[in-house]
Amino acid sequence: MKKLLPVLFVFAFAMNSHAQAGKISAENLTKLKDYEDTLALCAFLVVNDSLPDERFGTCKKLITTLVQALKTENSFNYKFDRLKSVSIQYPQDSTFRIFTWQLYVDVDDYRYYGAIQMNSEKLQLFPLIDRSSEVESEEYDLLTPEKWYGSVYYNLKEFKTGEGSKYLLFGFDGFSFFNKRKIVDVLSFKQGKPVFGAPVFVQEDSLGNQTIRNRLVKEFSAEASFKLNYDETWGLIIFDHLMTMAGGYGQGPTQVPDGTYEGYKLENGRWNWVEKFWTQTMDEAPRPEPVLDSRNGQDIMGKEKRKKKNG
Numbered sequence: 001m002k003k004l005l006p007v008l009f010v011f012a013f014a015m016n017s018h019a020q021a022g023k024i025s026a027e028n029l030t031k032l033k034d035y036e037d038t039l040a041l042c043a044f045l046v047v048n049d050s051l052p053d054e055r056f057g058t059c060k061k062l063i064t065t066l067v068q069a070l071k072t073e074n075s076f077n078y079k080f081d082r083l084k085s086v087s088i089q090y091p092q093d094s095t096f097r098i099f100t101w102q103l104y105v106d107v108d109d110y111r112y113y114g115a116i117q118m119n120s121e122k123l124q125l126f127p128l129i130d131r132s133s134e135v136e137s138e139e140y141d142l143l144t145p146e147k148w149y150g151s152v153y154y155n156l157k158e159f160k161t162g163e164g165s166k167y168l169l170f171g172f173d174g175f176s177f178f179n180k181r182k183i184v185d186v187l188s189f190k191q192g193k194p195v196f197g198a199p200v201f202v203q204e205d206s207l208g209n210q211t212i213r214n215r216l217v218k219e220f221s222a223e224a225s226f227k228l229n230y231d232e233t234w235g236l237i238i239f240d241h242l243m244t245m246a247g248g249y250g251q252g253p254t255q256v257p258d259g260t261y262e263g264y265k266l267e268n269g270r271w272n273w274v275e276k277f278w279t280q281t282m283d284e285a286p287r288p289e290p291v292l293d294s295r296n297g298q299d300i301m302g303k304e305k306r307k308k309k310n311g
Helices: 010-014 026-048 052-070
Strands: 088-089 096-106 109-116 124-131 152-161 164-173 179-190 193-196 201-204 208-211 216-221 228-231 237-247 253-267 269-275
Touching: 026 096, 026 237, 052 096, 088 152, 096 152, 152 228, 164 216, 208 228, 216 237, 237 269
Parallel strands: 201 269
Antiparallel strands: 088 096, 096 109, 109 124, 152 164, 164 179, 179 193, 179 216, 201 208, 216 253, 228 237, 237 253, 253 269
């Protein structure tokens, strides 16, 4: 499982740096492009270098270089499009952006890094320190940037509540060799500081008993394809329903999709559980009549059969 990374996050040194929101000057644009060259190479090596020590050292270089880049005036307006293995997610209101990436250390050891940069005149940068191995109750604990459930975020969705805007963070956690996790966390800001988790996921059973979670954590077999995302068309969080089955050698019981879907629907600032989604079923195959029945003289494509010639 994941372990605590004993690295000092130099993000903290950028907290009091200054930047004016606006257009990037030609000089700073050149500087940011140079930083991006280094960052792109580091991001590639963190994922692809074959030696653990090299990945670890490159990850530290990525951190320090990113901090220096974000200290540049108006850096929020620079997109860093070449950082292919670093996820950069923006909300629709562009009030902040969040950087996340993964370091593979060894089997069962994945570590995550990230930072939130606010869109403000004075640079506000919150380092995210992965302490997921210390989180006792993943779906119920409220967390902070200093104690973050680490993952790579692949989507971000803003939603409104009576307390103001909150943001769904959809993340992937490599977790272990046999099992992976996907997460829906909730980001909000209280007195200007990020908070992870909020009691907005409501699940009610057939007796009316409610379970309220601060985040969703779904664990599934590494061999399975598991969907978990927000669907704009349906306006729902949709994910595969999981069933328990025997795993392979050394794995033990694991969770795999069973072909049905669950979801959560936003109602009055909370996400209410939808037990089944796309539930329409048919008793028979969707065809007007069995193939070839009542089709004398026709082949399987419905064409007239050719008569065989004698002799």
